[in-house]
Amino acid sequence: MAKAAFPPLAAFGFFVGVVYLASYVILSPSRQFLLPPPHEVVRNGFLNGSHLHEQLDALWDTTQVSVTGLAIAFVLGATVAIVMSQAKWIERSLYPYAVIVQVTPILAIVPLIALWFGYDFTARVVVCVLISVFPIITNTLHGLLTVDGNLHDLFTLHHAGRLKRLLKLQLPHAIPDIFVGLRVSAGLSVIGAIVGEFFFRQGTPGLGRLLDLYRAYLQTDLLMSALLFCVALGIVSFWVVGIIGHQLTKQWHDESGGR
Amino acid sequence: MATSSQTFSRTASALAVDEDVLRFDSVGKVFPDGTEAVRDASFSLRRGEFLSVVGPSGCGKSTILRIASGLWRETSGEVCRRVDNVGMVFQDATLLPFRNVQRNVELLAELDGVPRRERETLAANAIRSVGLEGFERHYPKALSGGMKMRVAVARALTMKPPLFLLDEPFGALDEITRGTLNEELMRLFVQERFAALFITHSISEAVYLSSRVLVMSPRPGRIVADVEVPFSYPRSPELRFDPAFGSLSSEISHALRRGYE
Numbered sequence A: 001m002a003k004a005a006f007p008p009l010a011a012f013g014f015f016v017g018v019v020y021l022a023s024y025v026i027l028s029p030s031r032q033f034l035l036p037p038p039h040e041v042v043r044n045g046f047l048n049g050s051h052l053h054e055q056l057d058a059l060w061d062t063t064q065v066s067v068t069g070l071a072i073a074f075v076l077g078a079t080v081a082i083v084m085s086q087a088k089w090i091e092r093s094l095y096p097y098a099v100i101v102q103v104t105p106i107l108a109i110v111p112l113i114a115l116w117f118g119y120d121f122t123a124r125v126v127v128c129v130l131i132s133v134f135p136i137i138t139n140t141l142h143g144l145l146t147v148d149g150n151l152h153d154l155f156t157l158h159h160a161g162r163l164k165r166l167l168k169l170q171l172p173h174a175i176p177d178i179f180v181g182l183r184v185s186a187g188l189s190v191i192g193a194i195v196g197e198f199f200f201r202q203g204t205p206g207l208g209r210l211l212d213l214y215r216a217y218l219q220t221d222l223l224m225s226a227l228l229f230c231v232a233l234g235i236v237s238f239w240v241v242g243i244i245g246h247q248l249t250k251q252w253h254d255e256s257g258g259r
Numbered sequence B: 001m002a003t004s005s006q007t008f009s010r011t012a013s014a015l016a017v018d019e020d021v022l023r024f025d026s027v028g029k030v031f032p033d034g035t036e037a038v039r040d041a042s043f044s045l046r047r048g049e050f051l052s053v054v055g056p057s058g059c060g061k062s063t064i065l066r067i068a069s070g071l072w073r074e075t076s077g078e079v080c081r082r083v084d085n086v087g088m089v090f091q092d093a094t095l096l097p098f099r100n101v102q103r104n105v106e107l108l109a110e111l112d113g114v115p116r117r118e119r120e121t122l123a124a125n126a127i128r129s130v131g132l133e134g135f136e137r138h139y140p141k142a143l144s145g146g147m148k149m150r151v152a153v154a155r156a157l158t159m160k161p162p163l164f165l166l167d168e169p170f171g172a173l174d175e176i177t178r179g180t181l182n183e184e185l186m187r188l189f190v191q192e193r194f195a196a197l198f199i200t201h202s203i204s205e206a207v208y209l210s211s212r213v214l215v216m217s218p219r220p221g222r223i224v225a226d227v228e229v230p231f232s233y234p235r236s237p238e239l240r241f242d243p244a245f246g247s248l249s250s251e252i253s254h255a256l257r258r259g260y261e
Helices: A002-026 A029-034 A038-046 A049-085 A088-103 A106-117 A121-145 A149-157 A162-200 A207-216 A220-249 A254-258 B061-069 B101-111 B116-129 B145-158 B175-192 B203-209 B237-241 B243-259
Strands: B020-030 B036-046 B050-054 B076-081 B086-089 B163-167 B195-200 B212-216 B223-228
Touching: A002 A038, A038 A049, A038 A220, A049 A088, A049 A121, A049 A162, A049 A207, A049 A220, A088 A121, A106 A121, A106 A162, A121 A162, A149 A162, A149 B086, A149 B101, A162 A207, A162 A220, A162 B101, A207 A220, B020 B061, B020 B195, B036 B061, B036 B076, B036 B195, B036 B223, B050 B061, B050 B203, B061 B076, B061 B163, B061 B195, B086 B145, B101 B116, B101 B145, B116 B145, B145 B175, B175 B203, B195 B203, B203 B237, B203 B243, B212 B243, B223 B243, B237 B243
Parallel strands: B050 B195, B050 B212, B086 B163, B163 B195
Antiparallel strands: B020 B036, B020 B076, B212 B223
């Protein structure tokens, strides 16, 4: 355990050293605000009560948005995948639009979303859904469609209809794939929440609003602490989804047990 | 067998031993791409009969089995299957990875709408008859290849099918496990007296288990020999060393070679 932790810790130490070096030696004192030394970030961002409070509130706000967005993306994406799995022609009709949703730069549709849904919670959730739904669709669809042909034959021999097939065979078979998609989407949803706030600049302040605010006042130390909160939220989301998936499927597959 | 349920009696007891369960009349199968897999196959299978089909790879053995199951339609000739309740065993165990042994064995009864209590009993009996007691809560991942195959056989047993279709079920197993499972299958056959259509490319396995062996030619698969195996059941594993066993095996082996000409 200690041995395994050493390389990343050493890398972290090295990284912090480089930041100190850049902050004190390379940058002139008048430009030191561009890269504040780490202890300044900790002191001002995490140990200062009002700053910490401000950021924790924003973190909670962003968490609500991204979790709601992920939940909706999950239901929506799984539903779309189930519909697609029912017939090749449905899959062919819908898939291009799923790809379009995926490749459209999120910033390009933010103005439209603002016009349609306003600038508050709903609009931010919509951004999260748009950015995170695609991996859920593709992975769920893959899981639904890769069931062993012999198992399908067994169901056919016992006159199982679409619903039985879906509920007893395809959906449970797809669960590991659904979680692969969900893990990717969990990170994307956090990004979506922050990007949405950053551009809407209205409603209750989340981390995105805060980042924008700190940028405007050149509060680099706070900018960095808020950034760390963003990263932490992304990691925790990814991690929580991963753990749930692992707990659900650890007894089934070697591959999900190994990751 | 201690099975007491009535659900499967509709098919199991409806057919007396020695009645035709399956009949193929000049059956042929040509795939849409023009490949002719089977040509002019005729045979019949009675309840209480164990029929093996041997032949080279790709000769259409599995096609015959799939037509017999009703999953595929013949393109010529006629197939008459008198039962709907068919026990299917594939080369891979094809278990549901997300279900434990008990729930896997219950699957078919569940699909057929058997109430929970009853299917638990059916599954328990089937699990006992393949010797897997104590493994009910295990997931397929934790089982060996031979044990997975036992689960697949137990699953097929639950509904007491009068007709078993086995598609090279032990082909992927090691020699020792294969031998054990052959004996188990033999025991079940003697006990249940179902009709069995068994696809294999092992001649000795075919002779050991079967009351009759069909030999097929390479594609397009035709039945080139229909060999009666006269040994009485139950057969002991030592039968394999019997000179009569050897001469029957070589007869089939010759028929296989003739099929190439």
